[in-house]
Amino acid sequence: STKLTISGARKTFVTPEKTHVNAIDDVSFSINQGEFFVMLGPSGCGKTTLLRTIAGLDSLDEGEIHLGKQRIDNLAPHARPVNTVFQSYALFPHLTVAENIAFGLEMERRPKQEVHQRVQEMLELVQLQEMANRKPAQLSGGQQQRVALARSLAKQPQVLLLDEPLAALDLKLRRGMQSELKRLQRTTGITFVFVTHDQEEALSMGDRIAVFNQGRPEQIGTPEEIYEKPSSRFVADFIGETNFVEAQVERQAGAVGAERAENAEGERLVVTLPGGDPVTLTKTVPTPGDRVTLTIRPERIRLTPGGVHFATGEISRLVYMGTDLRCTVTLSDGTELALRVPPPFDEGYRPGSEVKLYADAESLRPLAPE
Ligand code: ADP
Ligand code: MG
Numbered sequence: 001s002t003k004l005t006i007s008g009a010r011k012t013f014v015t016p017e018k019t020h021v022n023a024i025d026d027v028s029f030s031i032n033q034g035e036f037f038v039m040l041g042p043s044g045c046g047k048t049t050l051l052r053t054i055a056g057l058d059s060l061d062e063g064e065i066h067l068g069k070q071r072i073d074n075l076a077p078h079a080r081p082v083n084t085v086f087q088s089y090a091l092f093p094h095l096t097v098a099e100n101i102a103f104g105l106e107m108e109r110r111p112k113q114e115v116h117q118r119v120q121e122m123l124e125l126v127q128l129q130e131m132a133n134r135k136p137a138q139l140s141g142g143q144q145q146r147v148a149l150a151r152s153l154a155k156q157p158q159v160l161l162l163d164e165p166l167a168a169l170d171l172k173l174r175r176g177m178q179s180e181l182k183r184l185q186r187t188t189g190i191t192f193v194f195v196t197h198d199q200e201e202a203l204s205m206g207d208r209i210a211v212f213n214q215g216r217p218e219q220i221g222t223p224e225e226i227y228e229k230p231s232s233r234f235v236a237d238f239i240g241e242t243n244f245v246e247a248q249v250e251r252q253a254g255a256v257g258a259e260r261a262e263n264a265e266g267e268r269l270v271v272t273l274p275g276g277d278p279v280t281l282t283k284t285v286p287t288p289g290d291r292v293t294l295t296i297r298p299e300r301i302r303l304t305p306g307g308v309h310f311a312t313g314e315i316s317r318l319v320y321m322g323t324d325l326r327c328t329v330t331l332s333d334g335t336e337l338a339l340r341v342p343p344p345f346d347e348g349y350r351p352g353s354e355v356k357l358y359a360d361a362e363s364l365r366p367l368a369p370e
Contacts, residue, residue: 001032001033001068002033002067002068002158002191003030003031003032003033003066003067003068004030004031004054004065004066004067004159004191004193005029005030005031005065005066005067006027006028006029006030006050006054006063006064006065007028007063007064007065007066008026008027008028008062008063008064009024009026009027009028009050009053009060009062009063009064009065010022010024010025010026010027010060010061010062010063011023011024011046011049011050011053011058011059011060011061012061013049022214022215023046023049023215024046024049024050024053024060024215024216025046025214025215025216026216027050027063027215027216027217028063029210029217029220031159031191031193032191032207033158033191034189034190034191035191035192035207035208036182036185036192036194036205036206036207037191037192037193037194037206037207037208037209037210038194038195038196038201038202038205038206038208038209038210039051039193039194039195039196039209039210039212039217040195040196040197040198040199040202040206040209040210040211040212040238040239041197041211041212041213041238042197042213042238043197045212045213045214045215046212046214046215046216047163047195047197047212048163048195051084051161051163051193051195053065053073054072054080054082054159054161054193055077055080055082055084055161056072056073056075056076056077056080056082057077057084059073060073067080067081067082067158067159081157081158081159082157082158082159082160082161083152083153083155083157083159083160083161084152084160084161084162084163085148085149085152085160085161085162085163085165086148086163086165087163087164087165087167087168088168089136089144089145089147089148090148091136091144091147091148091151092136093135093136093137094135095135095136096132096133096134096135097123097128097131097132097133097134097135097136097139097147098119098123098132098133100136100147100151101118101119101122101123101147101150101151101154102115102116102118102119102154103151104151104152104154104155105118105119105154105155108155118154119132119154122150122151122153122154123150125150125153125184125187125188126146126147126149126150126180126184127146128143128146128147128150131143140173141168141169141170141173142169142173142176142177145165145166145168145169145177146177146180148165149165149181149184153184153188153190156190157190158190158191159190159191159192159193160190160191160192160193161193161195162181162192162193162194162195163195164195164196164197165177165181165194166178166181166196166201167196167198174201178201178204178205181194181205182205194206199238199239199240202223202239203223203226203227203239204223206222206223207222208220208221208222209221209222209223209226211226211234211235211238211239213234213235213238218231218232218234218235219231219232219235226239227239227240227297228297229283229365230242230295230365230367231367231368232367232368232370233293233295233367233370236295236365236367240297241297241298241338242295242296242297242298243295243296243297243298243301243336243337243338243339244293244294244295244367245273245293245294245295245296245311245331245335245337246291246292246293246294246333246335247271247272247273247279247291247292247293247294248271248272248273248290248291249269249270249271249287249289249290249291249292250270250271250272250278251268251269251270268280268281268284269281269284269287269292269366271292271294271366273294273310273311273331274311274312274313274331274332274333274335275311275312275313275331275332275356276308276309276310276311276312276357277308277309277310279308279310279361279364280361281294281361281364281366282361282362283362283365283366284366285366285367285368285369286368286369287366287369288369292366292367293366293367293369294364294365294366294367295364295365295367296337296359296363296364296365297363298337298338298339298340299339299340300359300360300363301337301339301340301357301358301359301363302339302357302358302359303327303339303341303346303349303355303356303357303358304358305356305358306358306360307358307359307360307361307363308358308359308360308361309356309357309358310357310358310359310364311331311337311356311357312331312332312354312355312356312357313329313330313331313332313335313337313354313355313357314329314330314352314353314354314355315327315328315329315349315350315351315352315353315355316328316329316330316336316351317351318349318350318351323342323343324340324341324342324343325340325341325345325349326338326340327339327340327341327349329355329357337357339357
């Protein structure tokens with residue numbers, strides 16, 4: 001298969017103020033052929049820079065990029081089997097839709113008949129057959145974006161790089177284009193490397209997501225892995241809503257007399273939270289002290305028995321949201337936990353009520369120390 005592999009990549013910029021920015025900071029990972037791969041992260045974390053180095057618009061200071069066995073980071077941009085779609089569609093205003101799509105193929109002096117056929121296929125692919133003779137100014141934003149996509153797919157790249165291509169569209173249009181892009185990727189089988197800072201977009205579109213923080217991917221995994229098993233506080237916090245809570249470490253493997261856990265995921269770590277029973281965690285991390293930070297999603301906390309009784313607290317806020325009650329529970333050490341109570345709503349829940357909190361042990365995720 002033709003994997004896109006980035007190994008030991010570094011890129012430093014010197015700003016006008018003469019400070020050094022490690023835009024890409026020792027990055028190594030692979031993207032599978034035919035994968036919808038999402039690079040997610042806050043503004044300034046290096047997503048665009050990495051895309052530009054893959055495209056050849058920027059050079060790496062260190063490291064290599066391979067597509068299958070072929071090294072591509074030393075090739076000129078046009079010689080790479082890669083194409084890019086930017087947020088600004090950069091269509092030629094004086095050319096029609098069909099001429100815009102044909103442009104790259106004509107530059108390569110492909111036969112007229114082939115160009116014509118490719119253009120028809122692309123128009124069909126993005127469902128713009130009726131618009132072939134319009135100029136970009138006569139199209140909506142979403143239609144212009146589809147022309148830009150058709151133009152970059154026309155040359156049949158092995159990899160399509162997309163830098164926040166939907167950021168300029170309004171929410172409703174963006175939702176439509178998300179499923180459109182997903183469909184295009186599936187039909188063409190082309191590897192998509194899709195950059196976004198929108199976590200919902202990343203979760204709904206990616207086969208895998210790389211969550212970037214300060215120039216490098218902090219975690220790479222399927223949307224479910226990233227959401228359910230965040231490996232760091234940054235990832236847990238960046239994706240969705242979550243709680244952080246400090247727990248007392250009761251026992252851990254490595255200490256004298258500690259028991260070894262059977263499961264393959266790691267060694268045993270038993271912790272307690274305020275007012276809770278001891279919980280044996282199913283995934284452990286290095287815990288240098290006697291405290292460890294856990295993260296748990298609001299929808300994983302229950303007020304009804306089941307799993308482990310991990311804490312006891314007092315309801316401090318209740319907000320009725322129709323589909324659920326948004327509830328805040330304060331533990332004896334002052335920690336506030338957000339949770340959702342599904343209907344039917346128990347009349348007994350009101351601010352000041354003492355409640356026991358339950359969860360499945362694997363929903364309590366220990367975080368590696370920062
Ligand atoms: P993102 O796309 O994730 O928002 P960028 O890749 O654009 O991030 O930028 C990463 C970092 O590199 C930022 O701190 C940015 O200011 C810096 N940077 C990007 N391009 C340049 C440049 N040409 N000169 C100086 N600094 C740059
Ligand atoms: Mg960017």
